[in-house]
Amino acid sequence: MHELWSERDPRVPPHRRISADGRPTVAELAESIRSHPPASVGLLAIEVLGSRDVVGYCGLVDGRAFPGEPELAFELLRRAWGQGFATEASLAVLDRARSCGHQRVWATVWDWNTASRRVLAKLGFHETGRYEVHPDRGTTLFTSRRL
Numbered sequence: 616m617h618e619l620w621s622e623r624d625p626r627v628p629p630h631r632r633i634s635a636d637g638r639p640t641v642a643e644l645a646e647s648i649r650s651h652p653p654a655s656v657g658l659l660a661i662e663v664l665g666s667r668d669v670v671g672y673c674g675l676v677d678g679r680a681f682p683g684e685p686e687l688a689f690e691l692l693r694r695a696w697g698q699g700f701a702t703e704a705s706l707a708v709l710d711r712a713r714s715c716g717h718q719r720v721w722a723t724v725w726d727w728n729t730a731s732r733r734v735l736a737k738l739g740f741h742e743t744g745r746y747e748v749h750p751d752r753g754t755t756l757f758t759s760r761r762l
């Protein structure tokens with residue numbers, strides 16, 4: 616997680632990036648994960664078959680889009696981009712969401728995040744027309760998919 620946070624795009628809000636003095640530290644991130652156990656599926660580590668290299672996460676979080684409906688989240692280390700991992704992992708998570716009884720999943724994405732928007736389109740997410748504008752960081756699009 617620390618490696619992921621340190622690679623984040625400068626347009627990601629500062630409180631979700633590693634500061635110049637290295638905060639949050641690995642220990643602080645570990646403590647934050649331990650003290651916030653996931654409600655249902657949670658965020659799962661993406662491990663590459665064979666090498667067992669952990670290259671990111673994918674899962675469901677309690678979304679802000681619609682009460683009781685989860686939000687898909689994924690993020691990979693840069694060295695693992697462009698190999699279909701986000702799409703493959705998301706398909707597994709969506710299967711799990713369906714088997715847990717969820718009927719709809721949301722995903723929010725910055726309008727400038729072309730790769731993520733492409734992943735969501737490949738997964739069958741549709742833009743809902745709902746969005747939030749931040750003056751500096753861009754527009755957050757709300758997308759959803761029925762299961």
Ligand SMILES: CC(C)(COP(=O)(O)OP(=O)(O)OC[C@H]1O[C@@H](n2cnc3c(N)ncnc32)[C@H](O)[C@@H]1OP(=O)(O)O)[C@@H](O)C(=O)NCCC(=O)NCCS
Nearest residue numbers: 689690691696697698699700701702723724729730731733
């Ligand atoms: C978004 C992200 C998860 C994608 O992971 P990935 O494993 O590389 O995704 P996939 O390989 O499954 O698919 C990426 C798709 O986007 C396309 N793509 C990537 N960069 C692109 C760009 N700059 N312009 C257009 N298309 C792009 C790829 O060609 C591919 O589409 P294709 O299969 O039709 O060729 C990864 O880039 C990432 O971790 N980004 C930072 C965190 C993030 O944005 N998380 C999502 C928040 S909503």
